[in-house]
Amino acid sequence: MSSVAATREKSSAPPAGTSARGGGGWWIYVLLVIGLILLVGPFIWMVLGSIKTTGELRQVPPTWLPENPTLANYGELLDRLSFARFFFNSAVVATLVTAGNVVFCSMLGYALAKLSFPGKRVLFALVLGTLMVPSIVTFMPLFVLVANLGLVNTHAGLVLPFLVGAFGVFLMRQFIGGIPDELLDAARVDGAGEHYIFWRIVMPLCGPAIATLTILTFLGSWNSFLWPLVVATSEQMYTLPVAIALFATGQQETNIALLMAGSVVVIVPVLIVFILLQRFFTQGIAMTGIK
Amino acid sequence: MDADRPASMAGRSPLRETLVAWSFALPFLLLFVVFMAGPIAAALVTSFTDLRVTDIRNPFSVNFVALENYLDVLGDERFQKAAANTTVFVVVGVPLTMALGLAAAVGLNQGVVRFRTIFRVGFYLPVVTSIVAIAVVWRLLLGAEVGLVNGILAGFGVDGPGWLSDERYALWSIIAMAAWRNLGFLMVIFLAGLQTIPGDLYEAAEVDGANRWQRFRGITLPLMRPTLLFGAVITGIGYVQFLEEVYVMTEGGPLNSTLSLALYAYDQFSFGNYGYTAAIAFILFVAIALLTIVQFRLFRTET
Numbered sequence: 390m391s392s393v394a395a396t397r398e399k400s401s402a403p404p405a406g407t408s409a410r411g412g413g414g415w416w417i418y419v420l421l422v423i424g425l426i427l428l429v430g431p432f433i434w435m436v437l438g439s440i441k442t443t444g445e446l447r448q449v450p451p452t453w454l455p456e457n458p459t460l461a462n463y464g465e466l467l468d469r470l471s472f473a474r475f476f477f478n479s480a481v482v483a484t485l486v487t488a489g490n491v492v493f494c495s496m497l498g499y500a501l502a503k504l505s506f507p508g509k510r511v512l513f514a515l516v517l518g519t520l521m522v523p524s525i526v527t528f529m530p531l532f533v534l535v536a537n538l539g540l541v542n543t544h545a546g547l548v549l550p551f552l553v554g555a556f557g558v559f560l561m562r563q564f565i566g567g568i569p570d571e572l573l574d575a576a577r578v579d580g581a582g583e584h585y586i587f588w589r590i591v592m593p594l595c596g597p598a599i600a601t602l603t604i605l606t607f608l609g610s611w612n613s614f615l616w617p618l619v620v621a622t623s624e625q626m627y628t629l630p631v632a633i634a635l636f637a638t639g640q641q642e643t644n645i646a647l648l649m650a651g652s653v654v655v656i657v658p659v660l661i662v663f664i665l666l667q668r669f670f671t672q673g674i675a676m677t678g679i680k
Numbered sequence: 681m682d683a684d685r686p687a688s689m690a691g692r693s694p695l696r697e698t699l700v701a702w703s704f705a706l707p708f709l710l711l712f713v714v715f716m717a718g719p720i721a722a723a724l725v726t727s728f729t730d731l732r733v734t735d736i737r738n739p740f741s742v743n744f745v746a747l748e749n750y751l752d753v754l755g756d757e758r759f760q761k762a763a764a765n766t767t768v769f770v771v772v773g774v775p776l777t778m779a780l781g782l783a784a785a786v787g788l789n790q791g792v793v794r795f796r797t798i799f800r801v802g803f804y805l806p807v808v809t810s811i812v813a814i815a816v817v818w819r820l821l822l823g824a825e826v827g828l829v830n831g832i833l834a835g836f837g838v839d840g841p842g843w844l845s846d847e848r849y850a851l852w853s854i855i856a857m858a859a860w861r862n863l864g865f866l867m868v869i870f871l872a873g874l875q876t877i878p879g880d881l882y883e884a885a886e887v888d889g890a891n892r893w894q895r896f897r898g899i900t901l902p903l904m905r906p907t908l909l910f911g912a913v914i915t916g917i918g919y920v921q922f923l924e925e926v927y928v929m930t931e932g933g934p935l936n937s938t939l940s941l942a943l944y945a946y947d948q949f950s951f952g953n954y955g956y957t958a959a960i961a962f963i964l965f966v967a968i969a970l971l972t973i974v975q976f977r978l979f980r981t982e983t
Binding site: 500637655 | 694697698701703705707708711712717718720736784787788790797798800803804805806808809810811813814815816818820821827831863864917920921942946949954958960961962964965968969
């Protein structure tokens with residue numbers, strides 16, 4: 390399967406048949422704009438809500454634009470609720486999980502794509518098979534394991550179970566498979582070892598795939614909720630989603646404006662990453678999805 | 681898939697190549713065995729025992745109970761309710777999300793040359809957003825008294841229901857939210873699929889007098905079959921185990937009307953009934969496998 394290289398070329402080419410028919414009529418635009426409003430509207434409402442007072446948010450009928458815009462909610466997040474600490478926890482966990490996936494999945498991906506060894510097919514099938522296993526299957530045994538290792542309420546407990554994943558192996562194997570063998574053989578003739586080849590030749594060529602894996606893994610970890618909810622038992626270890634969920638159900642429940650501001654804080658970093666790297670994002674999903 | 685290439689470590693022994701290969705695989709495999717394969721096996725074993733949270737440090741007090749957990753669970757009314765809810769969620773939610781995702785992709789691919797990026801980022805925004813943040817907004821949007829949706833409906837003189845608090849509407853509201861959240865992901869996959877269809881096929885069809893709908897039915901759908909299958913499988917696997925959406929929106933209520941199988945398993949986990957948790961989890965696994973097989977049949981290319 391050499392679809393990776395082909396896909397990359399295709400996605401940079403103009404979309405087939407678009408220019409040929411010269412646009413599809415104004416009603417397509419109208420429908421798409423309606424869709425866009427429905428999808429983005431709630432976010433705009435959230436941002437506007439985060440600079441309203443709770444009193445205004447409880448008004449009937451609801452207001453669109455804030456009557457007395459205020460940044461007090463954000464100040465309160467920082468002052469009272471140690472949001473900086475939650476932000477730090479989320480960032481540390483997501484960064485380590487992402488680094489682990491990029492390094493370890495690429496290494497296995499290289500072995501699967503470019504080396505031959507007994508057990509290769511079985512190994513690949515086994516790893517891919519776990520994609521179909523619902524996460525609730527491993528949830529309980531993982532918790533028992535982490536508890537017995539004494540890792541409850543530690544960063545290690547949040548990170549270790551997610552350092553590797555089947556998806557990363559699949560993505561990296563597909564991409565590395567598209568790198569020409571001649572390139573690697575030339576290095577071998579010059580006496581380069583496999584680890585040298587992997588780190589110095591293969592990895593630098595994997596930019597787009599690594600970018601994709603980085604974004605997807607980082608997002609997944611940043612947004613992960615149920616595992617940190619169970620493992621982070623004290624406020625010191627909360628990640629952002631956990632903190633917001635607990636405040637949403639706890640005594641802060643009535644303070645909707647504060648919740649809105651907290652939600653904005655969760656979303657803004659991913660939004661920035663996503664807008665900056667959205668080319669890789671969409672390409673990468675296409676890379677895995679086409680064939 | 682053609683994964684096997686001729687041995688490419690020129691002039692070295694197969695044994696050496698095997699050792700090198702496993703040295704690349706080792707870090708992954710260690711973590712994989714400890715944190716993935718091991719736990720799967722442990723869950724399978726646990727599903728045949730009466731393990732409870734109190735037994736974790738004292739494994740000898742655990743008894744083998746054969747299929748008792750499975751039988752108990754299958755006979756439980758809450759399980760049956762959860763299974764029914766999950767079935768509705770998947771059977772309605774997957775086609776709905778696919779249709780919306782496909783519509784968005786076709787629309788973008790056909791008419792939109794300018795502002796493509798804005799549409800793509802906008803449609804994808806919900807996909808990359810934390811479910812917790814989404815829940816904060818949606819619970820407010822759908823609130824019975826002060827919700828924006830009911831506020832807008834009131835403007836038309838309609839008295840909106842409690843979308844999340846009324847058991848008749850709660851599951852449908854969750855389905856709508858899931859479709860809203862996930863259609864952007866399918867849109868991206870479908871867009872990539874659409875771009876592999878050669879444009880001259882459409883031109884030829886247009887010359888032959890096929891209208892837009894006929895071109896969609898006759899060219900787009902058949903050629904998109906592998907991509908549609910991929911989208912259906914991925915979405916199906918995610919939807920069968922939907923949990924966080926209901927956990928943060930309704931906690932399974934009101935009156936279990938949004939209780940999902942995965943949430944039911946999670947509940948049993950929080951109660952400390954680990955044997956039950958494992959049994960429900962494996963029932964879910966079987967459900968996913970069955971759904972995937974069905975989808976492969978549905979989308980199989982006629983030969």
